[in-house]
Amino acid sequence: MEGYTFSQFIEDLESGNEFKFEFNNREYRIYWRSDGVCFTQDGQVIYYKIEKKPIAGVKIEGCTLEEIINQQRWESVVIYDGVDPDWIGRYTFTDFVEDLEIGHEFQFNFHDKEYHISWVDDGVLFTYEGDSTQYETVKELIAHVKINSNTLKEVINNKKWTNVNMF
Incomplete structure (x- = not known):
């Protein structure tokens, strides 16, 4: 340099x-x-x-x-x-929550299945295999979403998600 x-x-x-x-x-x-x-x-x-x-x-x-x-x-x-x-290797659940709260959306895989988290007029939409569930707030999404019995916090902090895209 x-x-x-x-x-x-x-x-x-x-x-x-x-x-x-x-x-x-x-x-x-x-x-x-x-x-x-x-x-x-x-x-x-x-x-x-x-x-x-x-x-x-x-x-x-x-x-x-x-x-x-x-x-x-x-x-x-x-x-x-x-x-x-290598950003995903240092990305934490706290970062994820901050990014969601400022309007970012996510697409990621977990055990070869694709998931989407996106914003809609009335809240946050969690989509898996064409089925969507809408939550009013990020806090509600985090409290209710389980992926193969893992919370979003476990999936993210344990680096279990792959092919992560943030929009």
Whole structure:
């Protein structure tokens, strides 16, 4: 990443790109969530809301992110043009609920069966094999949906869902 500057990093981040890199033998990821930039260190997640604490103020082992990037001290840098293909591996049930509540819809598989969660005028629609059940709220959907005796929370947190698409 020779010649790549912190200013370029901010531009790339603001345009929706995501990052994975190593620094002092630890893995870091920086990516967008609905409420700001998410920063992870070896899988531990810390949220930084852009309007409250700029990513420039983030320190890693005593160094600012700006110093690490400008001094080319990061290694194994991967910039994803858009979303990191491994996003589902770090996606949690909390993320799912937040995304549903802001209007996202989902299509996914569980044990080779396809499921859809979509928004309709009067609430949230859960569809499986052509049969749909409508719920008034996300909370009601979560409370009632079971997939092969698994709650949505179990399916998502245990990474049991596959071919996940979020719209």
